[in-house]
Amino acid sequence: MTEPDAAPAAAQAAPESASRNLVMRVVVAAVLIPLAVAIAYYGGWLWAALVTAAAIGLFLEWLSVVGLANALALQIRGGVALAVGGICFAAGRIDAALIVLGLGFISVVWTAPDRRGWAAAGFCYAAAAEIASVLLRLDPVKGFAALMFVLVIVWVTDSGGYFAGRGVGGPKLWPRVSPKKTWAGAIGGFAASLAVAGGFAAFDLGKTVPLLISAAILSVASQLGDLLESAVKRRFGVKDSSHIIPGHGGLMDRLDGFVAAVVLAAIFGFLRGGADGVGRGLMVW
Numbered sequence: 001m002t003e004p005d006a007a008p009a010a011a012q013a014a015p016e017s018a019s020r021n022l023v024m025r026v027v028v029a030a031v032l033i034p035l036a037v038a039i040a041y042y043g044g045w046l047w048a049a050l051v052t053a054a055a056i057g058l059f060l061e062w063l064s065v066v067g068l069a070n071a072l073a074l075q076i077r078g079g080v081a082l083a084v085g086g087i088c089f090a091a092g093r094i095d096a097a098l099i100v101l102g103l104g105f106i107s108v109v110w111t112a113p114d115r116r117g118w119a120a121a122g123f124c125y126a127a128a129a130e131i132a133s134v135l136l137r138l139d140p141v142k143g144f145a146a147l148m149f150v151l152v153i154v155w156v157t158d159s160g161g162y163f164a165g166r167g168v169g170g171p172k173l174w175p176r177v178s179p180k181k182t183w184a185g186a187i188g189g190f191a192a193s194l195a196v197a198g199g200f201a202a203f204d205l206g207k208t209v210p211l212l213i214s215a216a217i218l219s220v221a222s223q224l225g226d227l228l229e230s231a232v233k234r235r236f237g238v239k240d241s242s243h244i245i246p247g248h249g250g251l252m253d254r255l256d257g258f259v260a261a262v263v264l265a266a267i268f269g270f271l272r273g274g275a276d277g278v279g280r281g282l283m284v285w
Contacts, residue, residue, distance in 0.1 A: 028245060033155070040147050043137050045090035052086025055130035057251040058259070061241040062122030065233055065252070066115055077107045078123050082130060089134045094275060097134075101127045129259040132266035139279030145205050146279035150218060150265050152196050154258045157189035157219045158226075164188020178230040186223055193219035210285040214268075218261045225260025229253070 039050050056079045063069060063078075081104020088097035105123055112119035136150065137143045165185025173181040197215035201208040229252055233241065242250030265282050273281025 032245075036151070037148070040137060040151070041144055043143065047137050048086055048090040048134055051130050051133040052083060052089070054133075054251060054255065055082045055086070055126040057244070058129060058255065059122055059126035061250050061252045062125060062232075063119065065236055065238045065241055066118040066122065067236060068112070068115060068119060071111075071113055071119075074108060074111045074113070074119060077111050078104060078119075078126075080104075081107060081123075082126060085127070085130060089130070094135075098131070101131070125259065128263045129255070132263045135275065135278045136262060136266050136269060136282070137279070138275075139273070139277055142279035142283045144279075145200075146265070146269065146282045149196075149200055149205070149211075149214075149283065150262050151258070153193045153215050153218050154222045154261050156192035156196050157222045158257060159189075160192030161185035161189030161223070174227060177227055177234055181227075189223065190216065190219050206283045207285055211283075214265075214282065218265060221264045222257035222261045225257045228260070229256035 036050070039046050059078050059082060060075055063071065063075060068074060081100055085097040085101045085104065088094070088100055105120065105127070108123045109116055109120050133147075137147045139146065161181070162185065164187065165180070165182045168182070168184035168188070170182050170184045172179065173183050173186050193215045194212055197211040198208070200206055201211050205211075229241075233239065240249035241252035244250055245254055266278055269278035269281035271281065273279070273284075
């Protein structure tokens with residue numbers, strides 16, 4: 001008696017699994033995105049608290065990815081520095097926050113049992129995300145619009161890339177680092193970001209050409225941030241940074257593009273508008 005061929009069953013199971021995962025991603029996103037937008041709109045200490053929690057999570061996941069998951073003292077010192085920095089941000093003391101985070105960096109480097117460069121990079125990654133996210137929202141006039149501009153660009157770059165990549169396929173973008181990403185997905189996400197810029201300009205939230213340029217740069221930054229995170233995980237043989245978000249993986253898996261985009265946006269906004277006008281510096285030309 002011959003055994004049934006398992007190949008057709010496996011082939012059928014793969015699309016079903018992908019479909020279930022897509023549904024889970026959509027459901028979770030439908031819950032988390034409005035919540036994040038509401039907190040971003042409120043701003044103040046609530047936004048600082050969310051950003052700080054995310055930064056601590058990013059740091060802990062980074063340590064796990066690079067093989068420092070058991071370095072408890074390192075986790076505590078880095079996490080406490082990020083938490084105290086967040087409290088300072090919530091209290092409006094940017095100077096104190098930067099001092100605390102600087103001391104936290106020194107403490108992390110000093111405490112790391114090994115792989116100090118990787119530990120330091122992880123703390124810088126988390127701290128940069130925390131600083132940039134708070135400063136971008138700080139502007140009472142353009143802070144929310146600037147933050148939403150970055151968030152929506154990252155979201156559509158990711159979603160546009162996902163659907164364009166699956167629908168069109170074609171040559172891989174960088175198969176050695178991220179086997180699933182395609183050039184079609186990269187172009188699709190980029191095009192979606194330009195559409196977002198056009199929408200913001202239509203609602204008179206900025207001038208068309210500067211917004212298109214900013215969207216293009218931030219979309220590319222978002223995709224490079226995604227590839228950077230993939231490269232780090234591949235370097236250490238890790239698939240997901242964690243499983244904290246159903247259907248999405250870990251915070252690093254979801255926020256990699258945002259971290260790169262928001263840091264670049266905050267730097268540009270700071271150079272044009274100063275510490276209290278980062279949002280205006282990004283949106284008003």
